[in-house]
Amino acid sequence: MTEQSAGSGGQDKPTIAIDGPAGSGKSTLSRALGQKLGIGRLDTGAMYRSVAWAVLDQGVDPSDVDAVADVARRIDISMGDLVTVDGTDVTEAIRQDPVNHAVSLVAANPGVRQVLVERQREWVVRHGGGVVEGRDICSVVLPDADLKIYLTASEEERARRRSDEGASSVARRDRLDSSRTVSPLAVAEGARVVDTTDRSVDELVEEIVTWL
Ligand code: DC
Numbered sequence: 152m153t154e155q156s157a158g159s160g161g162q163d164k165p166t167i168a169i170d171g172p173a174g175s176g177k178s179t180l181s182r183a184l185g186q187k188l189g190i191g192r193l194d195t196g197a198m199y200r201s202v203a204w205a206v207l208d209q210g211v212d213p214s215d216v217d218a219v220a221d222v223a224r225r226i227d228i229s230m231g232d233l234v235t236v237d238g239t240d241v242t243e244a245i246r247q248d249p250v251n252h253a254v255s256l257v258a259a260n261p262g263v264r265q266v267l268v269e270r271q272r273e274w275v276v277r278h279g280g281g282v283v284e285g286r287d288i289c290s291v292v293l294p295d296a297d298l299k300i301y302l303t304a305s306e307e308e309r310a311r312r313r314s315d316e317g318a319s320s321v322a323r324r325d326r327l328d329s330s331r332t333v334s335p336l337a338v339a340e341g342a343r344v345v346d347t348t349d350r351s352v353d354e355l356v357e358e359i360v361t362w363l
Contacts, residue, residue, distance in 0.1 A: 163279065163280070164188070164189075164190045164278070164279050164280030164281065165188065165190065165280050165297040165298065165363050166275060166280045166281065166283070166293055166295075166296045166297050166298075167181075167184060167281075167282045167283070167296060167297060167298045167300070167359075167363075168283055168284075168288035168289040168292065168293045168296035168298070168299045168300065168342075169181050169282065169283070169284040169285075169288060169289075169300045169301075169302060170284070170285060170286055170287065170288050170289050170290070170299075170300070170301050170302070170336065170338075170339065170342070171284075171286075171301055171302030171303060171336075172303070172309065172325045172328070172329070172336060173309065173313055173316075173321045173324055173325055174304060174308070174309030174310065174311075174312040174313040174321060175302035175303055175304050175309060175347060176302050176304060176312070176347035176352075176355075177196075177284040177285075177302055178194060178284065179352055180302065180347070180352060180355055180356070180359075181194070181282040181283075181284040183352045183353075183355075183356050184282050184356055184359060184360075185281070185282045187356050187360060188282075188360070190278070190280055190281050190282060191274075191278045191280075191281040191282070192281060192282045192283075192284070193230060193271060193274050193275075193281060193282070193283045193284070194230070194284055194285075195267065195271055195283060195284065195285035195286075195288065195292070196254075196284070196285055196286075197230060197234050197245060198228055198230065198267050198270070198271070199254055199257060199258040199263070199267065200234075200245035200246070200250050200254050201226070201228045201234060201236050201241060201245055202219070202222060202223045202226070202228075202257050202263055202267070203245070203250045203253045203254040203257040203258075204236060204241050204244055204245050204250050205222050205226050205236050205237075206219050206222050206253065206257060207249055207250070207253060208236075209222060213253045213256045213257055214256060216260055216262065217262070219257055219260050219262070219263060220260055220261075220262025220263055220265075220266070221262075223260075223262065223263040223266040223267065224262075224266050228270070230274075246315075248316075248320075251316055251320055251324070252320070254324070255323075255324050255327035255328055255331075256327070258286075258328065258331075259327065259331040259332070259333060261333045264287075264333055264334060268287075268291060268292050271283060271285075271288075271292050272292060272293070275293065280297075283296075286328055286334070286335075286336040287334035287336070289301065289339035289341070289342045290334065290337065290339035290340075291334050294339070297363060298343075298359070298362055298363055299339060299341050299342040299343065300342060300343050300344075300345055300359070301338045301339065301342040301343070301344045301345070302345050302346075302347055303344060303345070303346050303347070303348075304346060304347045304348045305348045308347075308348045309321065310322075343362065345359075
């Protein structure tokens with residue numbers, strides 16, 4: 152993976168791991184925390200989405216376990232303000248229906264997870280810390296993070312936040328992401344559970360920085 156935009160260098164920045172289902176507020180909160188603390192942020196969901204995009208783009212069957220893992224190994228994913236795969240800007244394409252539909256299957260592939268987890272850990276080392284958000288960050292990617300947070304929100308609120316995708320698609324992804332064999336979404340040991348339903352971002356950031 153090539154360079155992310157924010158916060159390179161230094162070794163004394165905090166490492167914050169954030170997990171939660173779709174629409175729980177991970178992206179908004181991690182972006183705000185990264186800004187507040189002056190550290191980088193990595194959206195690992197966008198990395199799984201990038202692999203799903205490449206799989207579809209190359210006409211690979213998303214259920215072909217070996218071929219999909221091979222795609223993950225071969226592609227270069229660049230995570231910055233724009234997300235690119237082998238130089239192609241996929242920032243918008245990875246949020247569209249074809250990727251929404253295929254991504255949970257791609258993310259359940261152990262070979263894909265192995266490749267991406269390694270790249271995510273490399274990103275943290277390269278940036279000397281940062282805010283990393285996803286589904287298995289507290290449990291698998293960064294179990295020794297300075298702070299581990301599991302975000303939740305009411306089902307109605309999560310559906311409202313992801314209204315562009317549609318409630319049934321979001322519910323389907325959450326079901327698949329929580330029931331898969333490899334690294335299912337779950338509250339990790341030592342993670343603080345935070346309900347974001349009726350909380351403002353500023354209020355949450357102020358509270359969370361006191362936990363560091
Ligand atoms: O955060 P998101 O909705 O953009 O994530 C897209 C998909 O990627 C999601 O359905 C589950 C998967 N994912 C994962 O399995 N592990 C992660 N660390 C991040 C995302």
